[in-house]
Amino acid sequence: MRNPAQQITGPRIKILNRSADRPATIEDVAKLAGVSIATVSRAIRTPRKVAESTRKKVTAAIARTGYTANAMAQNLRMQRSRMVMVLTQSIADPNFPGILIGLEKAANELGYGVLIGNTEGTVSFEENHMRFLSSGMVDGLILLTGHLPVVGHPKNPISTLPPIIAATCPVSHKDVSYVGVDDVGSSKMATEYLISLGHRKIAYVSSGSSNPISDLRQEGYVKGLAEAAEPITEWRIEGDGSSEGGRAAIERLFIKDTLPTAFFCYNDDTAIGVISALQIRGYRVPEDFSVIGFDDIPFSNNITPALTTVRQPRKQIGEIAMGYLLDGLSGEATIPNQTLLHGDLVVRESCGPKLT
Amino acid sequence: MRNPAQQITGPRIKILNRSADRPATIEDVAKLAGVSIATVSRAIRTPRKVAESTRKKVTAAIARTGYTANAMAQNLRMQRSRMVMVLTQSIADPNFPGILIGLEKAANELGYGVLIGNTEGTVSFEENHMRFLSSGMVDGLILLTGHLPVVGHPKNPISTLPPIIAATCPVSHKDVSYVGVDDVGSSKMATEYLISLGHRKIAYVSSGSSNPISDLRQEGYVKGLAEAAEPITEWRIEGDGSSEGGRAAIERLFIKDTLPTAFFCYNDDTAIGVISALQIRGYRVPEDFSVIGFDDIPFSNNITPALTTVRQPRKQIGEIAMGYLLDGLSGEATIPNQTLLHGDLVVRESCGPKLT
DNA sequence: ATAGGCGATGTAAACCTTTACATATGGAAG
DNA sequence: CTTCCATATGTAAAGGTTTACATCGCCTAT
Numbered sequence: 001m002r003n004p005a006q007q008i009t010g011p012r013i014k015i016l017n018r019s020a021d022r023p024a025t026i027e028d029v030a031k032l033a034g035v036s037i038a039t040v041s042r043a044i045r046t047p048r049k050v051a052e053s054t055r056k057k058v059t060a061a062i063a064r065t066g067y068t069a070n071a072m073a074q075n076l077r078m079q080r081s082r083m084v085m086v087l088t089q090s091i092a093d094p095n096f097p098g099i100l101i102g103l104e105k106a107a108n109e110l111g112y113g114v115l116i117g118n119t120e121g122t123v124s125f126e127e128n129h130m131r132f133l134s135s136g137m138v139d140g141l142i143l144l145t146g147h148l149p150v151v152g153h154p155k156n157p158i159s160t161l162p163p164i165i166a167a168t169c170p171v172s173h174k175d176v177s178y179v180g181v182d183d184v185g186s187s188k189m190a191t192e193y194l195i196s197l198g199h200r201k202i203a204y205v206s207s208g209s210s211n212p213i214s215d216l217r218q219e220g221y222v223k224g225l226a227e228a229a230e231p232i233t234e235w236r237i238e239g240d241g242s243s244e245g246g247r248a249a250i251e252r253l254f255i256k257d258t259l260p261t262a263f264f265c266y267n268d269d270t271a272i273g274v275i276s277a278l279q280i281r282g283y284r285v286p287e288d289f290s291v292i293g294f295d296d297i298p299f300s301n302n303i304t305p306a307l308t309t310v311r312q313p314r315k316q317i318g319e320i321a322m323g324y325l326l327d328g329l330s331g332e333a334t335i336p337n338q339t340l341l342h343g344d345l346v347v348r349e350s351c352g353p354k355l356t
Numbered sequence: 357m358r359n360p361a362q363q364i365t366g367p368r369i370k371i372l373n374r375s376a377d378r379p380a381t382i383e384d385v386a387k388l389a390g391v392s393i394a395t396v397s398r399a400i401r402t403p404r405k406v407a408e409s410t411r412k413k414v415t416a417a418i419a420r421t422g423y424t425a426n427a428m429a430q431n432l433r434m435q436r437s438r439m440v441m442v443l444t445q446s447i448a449d450p451n452f453p454g455i456l457i458g459l460e461k462a463a464n465e466l467g468y469g470v471l472i473g474n475t476e477g478t479v480s481f482e483e484n485h486m487r488f489l490s491s492g493m494v495d496g497l498i499l500l501t502g503h504l505p506v507v508g509h510p511k512n513p514i515s516t517l518p519p520i521i522a523a524t525c526p527v528s529h530k531d532v533s534y535v536g537v538d539d540v541g542s543s544k545m546a547t548e549y550l551i552s553l554g555h556r557k558i559a560y561v562s563s564g565s566s567n568p569i570s571d572l573r574q575e576g577y578v579k580g581l582a583e584a585a586e587p588i589t590e591w592r593i594e595g596d597g598s599s600e601g602g603r604a605a606i607e608r609l610f611i612k613d614t615l616p617t618a619f620f621c622y623n624d625d626t627a628i629g630v631i632s633a634l635q636i637r638g639y640r641v642p643e644d645f646s647v648i649g650f651d652d653i654p655f656s657n658n659i660t661p662a663l664t665t666v667r668q669p670r671k672q673i674g675e676i677a678m679g680y681l682l683d684g685l686s687g688e689a690t691i692p693n694q695t696l697l698h699g700d701l702v703v704r705e706s707c708g709p710k711l712t
Numbered sequence: 713a714t715a716g717g718c719g720a721t722g723t724a725a726a727c728c729t730t731t732a733c734a735t736a737t738g739g740a741a742g
Numbered sequence: 743c744t745t746c747c748a749t750a751t752g753t754a755a756a757g758g759t760t761t762a763c764a765t766c767g768c769c770t771a772t
Contacts, residue, residue, distance in 0.1 A: 007538055007695070007698070008692040008694065008695050009693070010692065010693030010694040011693050012690040012691060012692055013530075013533060013690060013692075013693050014684070014688070014689075014690050023490075023516075025758060025759090035722085036722050036723075037722095037759080038723080038760080038761075039722075041761080042720095042721090042760090049719090049720080051719085051720060051721090054721085066516070068490040068491050069758080069759070070758050071488075071491035072432040072492060072493070072757085073432050073759040074758080074759055075431070075432075075727095075759090076431075076726095076729090076757090076759075077727050077761090078760070081428060091453045091457050091460070096453065097448050097452065101447050104472055104473075104474045108485075111487070113471050113488055113493070114471065115439075115469050115470065115471055118456075118457060118461070118464075125464070129464075131424075131467070132427075132469055134379075135425060135426060135430075136426050136427055136428060137469070174369075175369065182363060276660070298448070298450075302599055302628050302659065304659075332370070335368060335370075336364040336366065336368055336369075337365070337366030337367050337369050338365045338366045340364075381727095381728060391751075391752085392752050392753075393729080393730095394730080394752060394754095395751060395752075397730060397731080398750095398751090405749090406750070406751080407751090410751085428729095429729040429730090431729090432758065433729045433730050434729080434730070
């Protein structure tokens with residue numbers, strides 16, 4: 001596991017341990033302030049219940065000792081951990097950082113910590129993470145995976161799981177609320193944009209079969225076509241969600257004799273592959289073909305031509321999803337079963353009018 | 357905070373709470389197995405200490421009850437949390453996901469959880485995360501920020517902090533080990549590559565002033581120049597680490613009358629900006645100018661021309677850093693003060709021979 | 713003067729484990 | 743038959759909080 005090429009310099013050191021004198025406990029504070037530990041606890045958590053004068057003594061004692069309540073003891077006593085786990089298929093997914101930023105922000109504002117669980121799509125990794133769920137280590141779960149985690153002891157599938165919110169990719173379970181972009185509506189908008197530019201032969205480049213998000217985006221595409229003044233036939237070609245898949249899809253397409261003039265792609269990665277394949281063939285985008293993506297990943301603005309795409313409000317999705325989860329955790333709040341956020345069309349350079 | 361454009365469908369639901377009957381405790385298991393809780397604990401943690409027959413009874417009882425040890429009680433008793441915090445300036449940094457993948461993998465293999473702390477470079481966020489550190493919520497800390505976190509009670513700056521490993525960006529403290537790429541050596545290699553292509557006017561596009569990593573890469577660049585057969589003068593132009601900064605740097609450069617023929621850029625983002633600015637001016641890369649980046653971010657392969665760059669072994673950096681931390685945590689292990697990993701030159705299309 | 717009430721504080725239980733120490737049982741060695 | 747040891751198990755303390763309940767003054771209203 002250690003890189004043979006690694007180069008190590010400097011002396012070996014012993015990792016610094018927490019200072020020898022163990023951290024102050026509530027008892028230390030109580031002794032110093034001359035009160036009972038109950039009073040110290042109250043002075044911190046419910047100050048109105050302790051006399052002004054006592055509160056001052058306690059505050060001073062806390063400052064002198066540098067006391068911070070031991071989180072593990074609190075957690076045990078209060079039967080909660082103020083910790084939420086985020087389960088994702090892939091940390092490397094270009095949408096993930098944006099979502100995580102929103103999740104982290106909302107969690108931190110309410111004093112919660114965010115635990116990362118990367119499944120890489122494998123069951124064994126997922127099972128490994130279950131440890132945190134079943135042991136009460138986390139209070140809630142944000143699912144970006146699109147499915148409920150597999151539970152080891154299938155006594156009652158969901159009863160051992162903490163409260164859950166799905167984001168980015170819905171989960172088919174009535175008790176799991178979903179927060180994500182409005183795939184259908186946004187895709188319809190993108191398709192209508194291509195139609196408005198004069199395109200009539202528009203292909204949808206999918207993400208393989210059996211991808212629910214791809215299906216939703218295709219549904220929007222179809223709806224967009226349906227609203228055109230004149231009938232436009234559907235045209236689906238298969239990608240796989242990666243730029244390589246987009247490239248390959250275009251290569252296959254060129255075997256046919258008739259070509260679309262515009263491509264609506266499942267995501268930006270696919271779109272980038274499509275553009276690259278077209279350019280390699282000597283065509284120019286947007287002069288010869290229009291291409292539109294989905295997601296607005298950070299790099300879509302850095303390719304040539306800059307990619308026209310649908311912006312997914314990642315940070316906001318994260319914030320709302322985490323907000324729902326923590327709302328639900330902290331009381332009797334009820335939360336919407338499904339929340340779809342508006343995606344914005346970001347017009348850059350990769351789409352142009354259909355030349356007559 | 358809620359998007360006005362959001363669209364909510366379906367009924368409002370109450371978030372599913374953990375099933376009414378509280379999870380089984382060790383006591384339930386003990387009762388069912390007809391033994392004491394101590395025996396149950398031993399059967400789980402040190403099986404050799406309990407008789408074969410008893411072990412079987414306990415195992416059966418565990419299976420029947422679906423018991424999982426309460427992590428919070430364990431944590432409290434054992435004075436550790438099996439949780440590590442990763443502190444970063446920016447989740448959106450293109451290097452972050454790769455590092456995180458490595459960190460998460462290594463942590464999970466040893467049963468540790470990874471807590472994310474996003475500071476956005478602000479002190480207040482950092483202080484907010486200190487909560488986890490001072491309350492004993494985490495056993496260790498991975499620092500990607502390049503500096504020690506600010507401690508609220510400045511009694512003893514580092515004594516309240518858990519063990520720390522710095523990755524990606526070194527921390528100037530003798531007790532904090534560092535794991536990262538060999539910036540100097542890799543930059544030297546990149547520079548030598550440009551020289552080998554015949555370039556003699558090579559500019560380094562920095563990341564502003566006071567960026568220690570940029571300084572190291574510049575140092576490698578200077579070393580590379582120094583080893584050339586003929587003397588080559590240093591040439592530094594100022595970027596800011598972003599593609600926009602790279603673009604701007606090139607724009608400023610064109611005011612001068614003499615130009616370099618090759619650019620070694622602080623990072624890929626900068627290189628992408630440089631290439632884009634050159635292309636906008638009507639130049640071609642690599643025919644007219646060679647450009648080399650650093651990092652090998654996921655998109656460097658998707659731009660035109662595909663970017664030649666130095667690959668930073670992100671996942672491995674994460675794995676090693678986490679490995680060190682957990683080694684150090686679990687015993688008397690001593691770990692190297694500094695570990696520099698070899699960066700690979702990834703030759704793609706953005707560099708070409710100097711045309712005579 | 714006394715009962716009642718209220719505000720401030722203390723006592724102790726509970727949260728769930730792990731583990732040092734004590735105890736019990738059985739067999740081997742004397 | 744006793745003594746000793748090893749093995750297996752139980753008892754109870756400890757880890758640091760929070761909070762229900764009890765207590766204690768003190769003030770007010772009767």
